[in-house]
Amino acid sequence: MIIVIIFPKKQVCTSCQIIIKCSCMKTSGKKPSKIPAKQLIDSLSNDPDSLIYVTDPKTFEILFVNKHFKKTLGNAVGKKCYKILHGLTKPCDKCHNDKITGKNYGKAFLSEYSSSKNNRLYHCVCRGIRWSDGRTAIYSTASDITKNKQVESSLEEIKETFKQVADKSPNMIFITRVDTKQVVYTNNKTREILGYSPEEICSPKFSFVKLIAPEYLRITRHALELHIQGQEAPSYEYELISKDSRRIHSIINTKLIKYQGNTAILGIVTDISKQKQIEIELKKGLEKTKSVMYGVVSSLVMASEKRDPYVAGHQEHVAKLACAIAQEMKLSAEQVESIQVAANLHDIGKINIPNEILTKPAKLTSIEYSLVKTHSQIGFEILKMIDFPWPVAKIVQQHHEHIDGTGYPDGLSEKNILIEAKILTVADVVEAMAHRRPYRGALGLKKALDEISRNKNILYDAAVVDACLTLFKKNKFKFKK
Known part of the structure; x- marks a missing residue:
């Protein structure tokens, strides 16, 4: 507590009276009241938080102390102020x-x-007053500010720690006032990345909008509006424009904070330009790898088609129907792509079957049929050597398996068959029955759909069959002639 009393010299009376004029009072032209010094001091000395004392400036003798002074430092009246207050043997x-x-x-x-x-x-x-015996004295009010100073010191340490951490941060840090939308703090990393000094960005004349690429202004303003409404905003990616017009792809995380008594937005901005460049290079590499992979696939398809002319149209039709079924079942884009590759290669194993068997215009013998049935395993052996990003070899291996375990080559049951293979199985059956084969004419689409309907949940997965039937019933798919 600080008590401020103004004692104009002309208002001090030699009869030990003091005219008081407090800064919080309006005199309105009236003469201030006169209060005896002793009465004044007695009224003020009851302050429980301050040391109040009166000293003789010439002898340093303490003339008066209040109750709090006595409780804190003892009854010091008649003793030297420098000894009581400072523990000294002579004046300070x-x-x-x-x-x-x-x-x-x-x-x-x-x-x-x-x-x-x-x-x-x-x-x-402290201020000079006239004591009751007429001599000049010093009236002092001392308020304990130890805790305040400790808090101030702690705050200064926190501020200094924050500044050191912020300046060593690998991220750009901004603090923006919500009411004025002015940046009031930014760290040195900003200068390094954007080329603007903290003083430039924190200038009232600086518009933060000029840092943001035009196509990202909308999302930035939306985040600001959320903060103005007292809500938090999700992190988002945007591009900042440096002083030399470079674009810096960044991600920003923001939080509402109190800064110097005002609501503000703390923004931590991470430069992800290098990561984005790596992503672009990886994407290019993946596209190149896929291009090579599809080149290999095309070569394999061409090799199988040259041995068996019926394979050519069959694999293409199966691939299109299988992909349509997968999309109807809401499978991921990755799964659809894996089905497309596997379907185009599902009969690659027939490359090892004698051509006279593949093109035989009559019904195959049991031995010949057993030989043909090896094509799914042979296809697996061929494709497993290629490092596809999907289980293409396994899908090809399983495309003649049935969910009741009666299929080949391994007699797998439902839970052990890949969903991609289940789809390929149904597409393969429908296409084969709907079109002409070397040993018979086309059976037609109706018989093909009857086959999968009759054996739904027996040989073929129910969800796959339902999706296939929906495609044809709703005219979502047709085989190209």
Whole structure:
């Protein structure tokens, strides 16, 4: 607590009366009231938080202390102020008694001092008064500011720690006031990445909008609006424009905070330009790898088609129907692509079957049929050597398996068959029955759909069959002639 009392020199009376004029009072032209000094001091000395004392500036004798002073430092009346307050044997080198009396008489003198008696820090307001015996005295009010100073010191340490951490951060850090939309803090990383100094960006004349690429202004304003409404905004990617017009792809995370008493937005911006460049290069590499892979696939398809002319149209039709079924079942784009590749290669194993068997215009013998049935395993052996990003070899191996375990080559049951293979199985059956084969004419689409309907949940997966039937019933798919 600080008590400020103005004692104009002309208002001090030699009869030990003091005219008081407080800064919080309006005189409105009225003469201030006169209060005896002793009565004044008695009324003020009840302050439970401040040390109030009166000293003789010439002898340094303490003339008066309040109850709080007595409780804190003892009854010091008649003792030397420098001994009681500072534990010294002589007046302080920095004693300012002469600044309070003389021409400065009646004016407030502010100071801070540390008492060696109780290791507390005090803020002191002193001024000259006329004591009851007519001599000049010094009236002092000392408020304990130890805790305040400790808090101030802690805050300064926190601020300094934050500044050190922020300046060493690999990210750009911005603090923007919500009301004025002005940037009030940014770290040195900003200068390094954007080329603007913190002083430039924090200038009231600087518009933060100029840092943001035009196509990202909308998402930035939306995030700002959320913060203005007191809501948090999700992180988002955007591009910043540097002083030399470079584009920096970044991701920003924002939080509402209090900064210097105002609601503000803390923005932590990470430069992800290098990661984006790596992603682009990886994408190019993947596209190149896929291009090579599809080249290999095309070569394999061409090799099988040259041996068996019926394979050519069959594999293409199966691939299109299988992909349509997968999309109807809402499978992922990755799964659809894997089905497309596997379907185009599902009969690659027939490359190992004698051509006279593949093109035989009559029904195959049991031995010949057993030989043909090896094509799915042979296809697996061929394709497993290729590092596809999907289980293409397994899909090809399983495309003649049935969910009841009666298929080949391994007699797998439902839970052990890949969904991609289940789809390929149905597409393969429908296409084969709907079109002409070397040993028979086309059976037609109706018989093909009857076959999968009759054996739904027996040989073929129910969900796959339902999706296939839907495609044809709703005219979502047709085989090209």
